Amino acid sequence: MTERLVVVHPDQDVLVAAAAARFLTRLSDVQAVRSPAHVVLTGGTVGIKLLAAVADHPARDAVDWSDVHVWWGDERFVASGDPERNETQARDALLDALPVPADHVHPMPAGPGTPEDAASRYAQALRAHAPDGADVPAFDLLLLGMGPDAHVASLFPGHVALDAPGSTTGVHDSPKPPPLRVSLTFAAINQAREVWIVAAGAEKAGAVAAGLASQDRAQAPVSAVHGTERTLWLLDAAAASATP
Numbered sequence: 001m002t003e004r005l006v007v008v009h010p011d012q013d014v015l016v017a018a019a020a021a022r023f024l025t026r027l028s029d030v031q032a033v034r035s036p037a038h039v040v041l042t043g044g045t046v047g048i049k050l051l052a053a054v055a056d057h058p059a060r061d062a063v064d065w066s067d068v069h070v071w072w073g074d075e076r077f078v079a080s081g082d083p084e085r086n087e088t089q090a091r092d093a094l095l096d097a098l099p100v101p102a103d104h105v106h107p108m109p110a111g112p113g114t115p116e117d118a119a120s121r122y123a124q125a126l127r128a129h130a131p132d133g134a135d136v137p138a139f140d141l142l143l144l145g146m147g148p149d150a151h152v153a154s155l156f157p158g159h160v161a162l163d164a165p166g167s168t169t170g171v172h173d174s175p176k177p178p179p180l181r182v183s184l185t186f187a188a189i190n191q192a193r194e195v196w197i198v199a200a201g202a203e204k205a206g207a208v209a210a211g212l213a214s215q216d217r218a219q220a221p222v223s224a225v226h227g228t229e230r231t232l233w234l235l236d237a238a239a240a241s242a243t244p
């Protein structure tokens with residue numbers, strides 16, 4: 001049975017600092033028992049602040065970064081190096097400061113071709129690092145931001161991509177710009193050992209409440225994600241304010 005834990009911090013700054021400490025502890029604990037560690041990053045406001053806090057954390061070097069593989073849960077399908085890309089923001093906030101080998105960093109492709117082409121290439125990369133019989137690595141930690149509409153990764157309410165088969169999907173007509181995206185599917189996300197949903201701000205309060213209460217992934221995609229071992233909701237008080 002997977003454990004679900006909801007942790008509420010007083011404000012966004014404390015949330016980000018505490019999540020950064022937790023992130024480093026998680027990777028360090030994983031490295032005490034297996035190698036390599038696989039972490040999946042998210043984009044979004046709090047997701048990128050969290051990475052910047054990891055970069056500034058005094059315990060940053062508690063992790064052997066040379067033995068970490070870095071993946072993404074979703075990506076905006078724009079040109080490589082575009083500041084809108086989750087990859088670009090993560091490199092700026094954290095990865096450029098770390099000795100992660102270049103071939104351990106696995107950004108979702110920016111092109112050429114369509115989001116479906118990129119999704120298919122990413123599925124191949126994931127499979128190449130997956131255990132026998134699996135299509136994705138057993139991610140040790142998968143971070144997710146969440147939109148005010150309860151979307152996670154690029155899985156939006158009512159969108160056809162919610163039902164995509166396989167481990168990755170191209171996304172067209174995203175309700176949040178940019179319209180073209182690439183995303184892990186629920187099936188891929190839910191193979192992670194730990195999934196952390198990180199959300200701050202009153203504008204997320206309704207989505208948090210719906211996500212914790214609902215079983216309806218078409219309305220609240222966040223309600224359908226979980227880790228195989230643990231699911232953490234890391235919130236600030238404002239984001240938790242509509243949850244009993």
Ligand SMILES: O=C1O[C@H](COP(=O)(O)O)[C@@H](O)[C@H](O)[C@H]1O
Nearest residue numbers: 042043044045046145146147153
């Ligand atoms: O577009 C995206 O948005 C979500 C949430 O972003 P936020 O700014 O509301 O925190 C993010 O999780 C996702 O990775 C990203 O592509």
